Amino acid sequence: MSGSVLYDVPGPRAIARNRVIGVITIAVVVAIIGFFVWRLIATGQFSAQKWIGFTYTRIWEQIAMATLRTLAAFGAAAVGALILGFVLAIGRLSDRAWIRWPVTAITEFLRAVPVLVMMFLLYYGLPVIGVDMPSYWAVVIALIAYNGSVLAEVIRAGVESLPRGQGEAGYSIGLRKSGVMRLILLPQAIRAMMPVIISQLVVTLKDTALGFIITYEELLLLAKQLGAANTIGRPIVQMTMVVAVIYIGMCLLLSLLARVAEKRMSRSPKVQGAARKLEEDPRRHDDGTDTELIAQQRL
Template sequence: MTSVLYDVPGPRAVLRNRILGVATVLVVLGAIAFIVYRFAESGQFSPSKWYIFTFSAVWEQILEALGNTLAAFALAAILSLVLGFALAIGRLSEHAWVRVPVTAVTELFRAVPVLVLMMLLYYGLPVIGIKMEPYWAVVIALMAYNGSVLAEVFRAGVESLPRGQKEAGYAIGLRKNGVMRLILLPQAIRAMLPVIVAQLVVTMKDTALGFIITYPELLYYAKLLSSQQGRPILQSAFIIGGIYIVMCLILSGIAKYLEIRTRHSPKLQALAADNAAVMHEGTDTEIIVAQKGAGKFDGTSTGA
């Protein structure tokens, strides 16, 4: 028995897959059990290791560090989206004097690691007499790197659309900015929304690099906690890592909600219908032009 995409496994293959599945689960459970055993043996579950987290002042400072992390992420995310749009439109320009410099800037920002950008802004600029606060060094570095990556995401989304949509927009008299704004960008953003959200999650996690330049975010405070009495290194990592996981899950949930909302949005459904009408009208126009060029147009032909 076969399927369109693959051969349906027979009894032996089913048995082999079940054995492999059970073996994989046992290996994973064994690894987890070993890690828990080593933690227990080294005293990582002892109350003295977690005692520091019983103080309300510690949680207040964790919340303050969380606020600093979210403040850097929020501004960096907004600026990254704006920069990504600007660079993507520049890369899609038909003018070489616009496209070439924008391409060079995009590739430069993509090639330089975020941490290197932060250190250049915070430690390098004072050499030439410019002092920058850690917050702005983190935000600008995240904006430059993630904006250049998002520029490629937007550009790929626009170029993945059928070429006929752009040509149909031109056929009914739209200018390039109208074609981009009304036809191409809405569809590209919907198609690339999962990738955009994934990059924003990377932006959120990269705020942790700010501790290198003394920005008081979550990882910076976790480092301070790990140096306290009892050295709760793993415990601090668990608490702070759990906060990062929750933030990423919330961001992914918001993205999923937006995806469902846009899929059922009446405005976007109307936009899709308008785009289909534009495609149909553009096809009719192309057929009429072709028939005129061949001398076969009699004024009654319509594209099928």
């Protein structure tokens, strides 16, 4: 029986047991969803009267504007978090202790402070010292600080998980630490950590909903306001369902774009060419690393 790196391949009894557990799990999940749907139907949440507010164009215009504001906060936070993540990761990987230790302290501090607490400090705390910050920037900066520190640890872990021969190959042909990091280690770490990076960006997108607590006009705040409006029958449940569908759609779209990017990276002619040459060329280290090819292909 062949084995796996992480665990042994399950035998017939284990396969049968796993199938039974899978069927039971699916049945429980379907039962829970069915119960909630039944309660929504029993309480009349799908009646036409409850959804009449969504027949007005003005309602959908407000939903569209709130969605754009959500995406605006997410876009700025995602770019900022990626930049901060790379900066902190490189700092943590530095050979100089006077750089590595302060960056490590900053990273751990940003990871330890909850996003909502950071938003409160920026939005309600700064005015105490005479600095007024708009709710948009409070949301964006808080998301950048937290998610950037998390991405820094992801990137650092990805770099340190690579074989030592990858870096030694670059040093052996005269590359400095910056060249080894930029041309050899970081590109490979990013490819390996791409699913985790995208998962963290999805978390960033969902965390924009916390902005409603500091009155940032995103989707959740709009759902709260319209759901409590007497003019359209207070459709709080209906607005919540619509907003949930929008968030799910945005997260699925982000995951789809990530899969497309990952496939394109794996199909890159440089990557495939390097892989073929590494298989054909006998000049390798013991761990399978080819010094000259890695530097030339700039993986």
